[in-house]
Amino acid sequence: MLKNIQLAHGGGGKLSAELIENEIVSRFGEGPLKGLPDAASLDEINGKIIFSTDSYVVQPIEFEGGNIGNLAVHGTVNDISVAGGKAKWLSLALILEEGLEIKVLRRILDTIKKSANECGVKIVTGDTKVVAKGQCDSIYINTSGIGEALPEFNLSRHFIKKGDKILVSGNIGDHGMAVLASREGINIENGPKSDTGTVHRLVQSAYKYAKDVRFMRDPTRGGVATVLNEAVSNTEIGVLLESSKIPLDPGTSAIAELLGIELLNVACEGRMLLIASPEATDKILTDWKKLPEGKNAAIIGEINADKERVSIKTITGGIRLVDVPMGELLPRIC
Amino acid sequence: MKYLDEYKNQGAAEQISKQIKLLSDKLYVKDKKINIMEVCGSHTMAIARYAIRELLPENISLISGPGCPVCVTDTGYIDAAIELAEKGVIITTFGDMINVPGTKKTLAICRSEGCKVEICYSPLNAIEIAEKNINKEVVFLAIGFETTMAPNIAMLEIASKKNLKNISILTAFKLIPPALEALSMDPEISIDAFLCPAHVSAIIGVKAYEPFVQKHKIPCLIASFEPVDIMLGIQGILQQLADKDPHLENQYARVVKYNGNEIAQQLFNKYLEEYDASWRGIGKIPKSGLKLKKEFAYFDASAKHDVKIAVGKPNKACRCGDVLKGKINPSECPMFAKKCTPMNPVGPCMVSSEGSCAAYYKYLRK
Amino acid sequence: MCLAIPMQIKDLLDGDMATVISDGAETKISTTLIKNPKPGEYVVIHAGFAIEKLDETEAKIRIDLFNELAEVNRENYAG
Numbered sequence: 001m002l003k004n005i006q007l008a009h010g011g012g013g014k015l016s017a018e019l020i021e022n023e024i025v026s027r028f029g030e031g032p033l034k035g036l037p038d039a040a041s042l043d044e045i046n047g048k049i050i051f052s053t054d055s056y057v058v059q060p061i062e063f064e065g066g067n068i069g070n071l072a073v074h075g076t077v078n079d080i081s082v083a084g085g086k087a088k089w090l091s092l093a094l095i096l097e098e099g100l101e102i103k104v105l106r107r108i109l110d111t112i113k114k115s116a117n118e119c120g121v122k123i124v125t126g127d128t129k130v131v132a133k134g135q136c137d138s139i140y141i142n143t144s145g146i147g148e149a150l151p152e153f154n155l156s157r158h159f160i161k162k163g164d165k166i167l168v169s170g171n172i173g174d175h176g177m178a179v180l181a182s183r184e185g186i187n188i189e190n191g192p193k194s195d196t197g198t199v200h201r202l203v204q205s206a207y208k209y210a211k212d213v214r215f216m217r218d219p220t221r222g223g224v225a226t227v228l229n230e231a232v233s234n235t236e237i238g239v240l241l242e243s244s245k246i247p248l249d250p251g252t253s254a255i256a257e258l259l260g261i262e263l264l265n266v267a268c269e270g271r272m273l274l275i276a277s278p279e280a281t282d283k284i285l286t287d288w289k290k291l292p293e294g295k296n297a298a299i300i301g302e303i304n305a306d307k308e309r310v311s312i313k314t315i316t317g318g319i320r321l322v323d324v325p326m327g328e329l330l331p332r333i334c
Numbered sequence: 335m336k337y338l339d340e341y342k343n344q345g346a347a348e349q350i351s352k353q354i355k356l357l358s359d360k361l362y363v364k365d366k367k368i369n370i371m372e373v374c375g376s377h378t379m380a381i382a383r384y385a386i387r388e389l390l391p392e393n394i395s396l397i398s399g400p401g402c403p404v405c406v407t408d409t410g411y412i413d414a415a416i417e418l419a420e421k422g423v424i425i426t427t428f429g430d431m432i433n434v435p436g437t438k439k440t441l442a443i444c445r446s447e448g449c450k451v452e453i454c455y456s457p458l459n460a461i462e463i464a465e466k467n468i469n470k471e472v473v474f475l476a477i478g479f480e481t482t483m484a485p486n487i488a489m490l491e492i493a494s495k496k497n498l499k500n501i502s503i504l505t506a507f508k509l510i511p512p513a514l515e516a517l518s519m520d521p522e523i524s525i526d527a528f529l530c531p532a533h534v535s536a537i538i539g540v541k542a543y544e545p546f547v548q549k550h551k552i553p554c555l556i557a558s559f560e561p562v563d564i565m566l567g568i569q570g571i572l573q574q575l576a577d578k579d580p581h582l583e584n585q586y587a588r589v590v591k592y593n594g595n596e597i598a599q600q601l602f603n604k605y606l607e608e609y610d611a612s613w614r615g616i617g618k619i620p621k622s623g624l625k626l627k628k629e630f631a632y633f634d635a636s637a638k639h640d641v642k643i644a645v646g647k648p649n650k651a652c653r654c655g656d657v658l659k660g661k662i663n664p665s666e667c668p669m670f671a672k673k674c675t676p677m678n679p680v681g682p683c684m685v686s687s688e689g690s691c692a693a694y695y696k697y698l699r700k
Numbered sequence: 701m702c703l704a705i706p707m708q709i710k711d712l713l714d715g716d717m718a719t720v721i722s723d724g725a726e727t728k729i730s731t732t733l734i735k736n737p738k739p740g741e742y743v744v745i746h747a748g749f750a751i752e753k754l755d756e757t758e759a760k761i762r763i764d765l766f767n768e769l770a771e772v773n774r775e776n777y778a779g
Contacts, residue, residue: 191725250723254335318385320697337706345770376702456748481702485749488732533702536752588758
């Protein structure tokens, strides 16, 4: 029994076939993937199609609270969800480094299966390649996803109005800090746990107020600060956040303080921001808090007429800018 | 976080704000500002991050002094680090140095060209890297004030005990008290009080400021980097001015002791000696730098690898010198946010993540 | 950066090192710069080193002072 991935596993021959049969078909072989056709034949869907793709190169591939497999499913499902869609099908493309331990690959594939089930999506097509040692970092994954648009949503940052409120679904910055804390040279134990997870139930729960929801986004790379700055760029509106209202995990905060990092700039992988009318945000907040993934949800700020500026009121009462973070703050966190 | 979160007390902040207003009204003199200078990058950042300057009444002016060690170090230091990297030395450094421009490039660019530049969270990481790469030379970029000097020199003690021969440091150590003296003697600036750094003070002790306060008789107040502590520190300074009772006050007694950290001070005496350091944007300040004694030349990257740190020529249009001395506010520099931004810094104040201009740009620009 | 953060010593380790803890998260630091570190004590950490012990009595005095100020502020609003 081979312990590590060999170049031949990607060669298309016997070893390849064995790998696919043992690891891919065994986990995802029902439905469109059955019989391993070159492409998946899918059912018709009603209405508009929402399509998203993302590649995952996180380092390390396993971290406190998750692994690259979680991200690969949640990331793409979340992009579809916050675009106002219900994710249905995912493709799964793997690039494996020669030498990757097969038991590690299995852990990641098990995680992908579990996450896909949790999100209610099927893996319907995919690809596996192997590159020589040193030509990639353990494993890179691409997932592309198809979903059906939820027709009542009419989302655009240009619909955001003065007086609208900003909701976040839970503690911010856990994922980025978990990955950073798992890195060499930092030696933190029992540190922050990644928040990797699906937001599709949160989006579904907000659907009944769809006509008052203007904008949704999952704050991945660059964090909440980046999403909000992008939202108000080239508009007549701005944002004022209230620092005391921003939900933070104490352990994540502690490590952020230790490393001098601003959590508004740190990626989340299982959270979403939603901007809606004040009445709708109050109701959505109440519903979100009933879901486990929404238990720490909070209204963190509101929209004003401070053109293209995102500001925050701090504990002192003073107000300062929340800028887009600069450069390589936290490389390869998703 | 214990003994950190408890100090983020909003109610106290509101009350102190009111008390500051009362005191500043009492001290009000037409067309005259009370200039309080802070000399630590961490104070600069905290004040900007919590928008404290914005809360203060008009007649109180909070000036950022030369508290950012990267800002006051010559471009030549980065050039020397790059020269070492290009010679095959493994450069180990804190993250904030990686994008500081040298004359031709940054360490980040140098790394992308194949040089070994490792980001460290502690000088202990440099020891680990030296142990793992015993046939290569490792240099740690040891730049900083007294707070950072202590871990750097402690690291050399540890390296000695482990008998590590392949590690050395490129030093640019600067001292705060001589800087206070130089700033006080500058005829072009008028400083009414100093807000003294939290952790530099933890190392040097309250006693280190006594000669200065005795000579100049201006308020010197040691405060932590917590926003409410800073506000109460400002109130304390204003109270001293109102009572016409300038003195040395320690409002960070939970960490700063009268004698400071004596182990650190003994290590400084063992390994280091004073010299007249050149502060970028200010010029030479007597006895303001510490360098390794000749008997420790084997730990001195400059001596060991025969690399010199050149004193650079300042850009004529750059007003950093005036910003560093607190003569002008970053927004008053004609290049601020136009030609000079964090992405394309011209001068040192914008270059470092805790420089006055960088802090202003990030948190306060209009 | 002169940022230094208080954490509590959990265990002392060989070679002048210690495990410190805050909100459940643990990390290892050097105690080279500290006299007689003991488990349970709070130290201020900078760049992987404890640079000073935190005096809990003084720390509490300051916390109490802030709480008093907050109380005065509350009373002013009410009154």
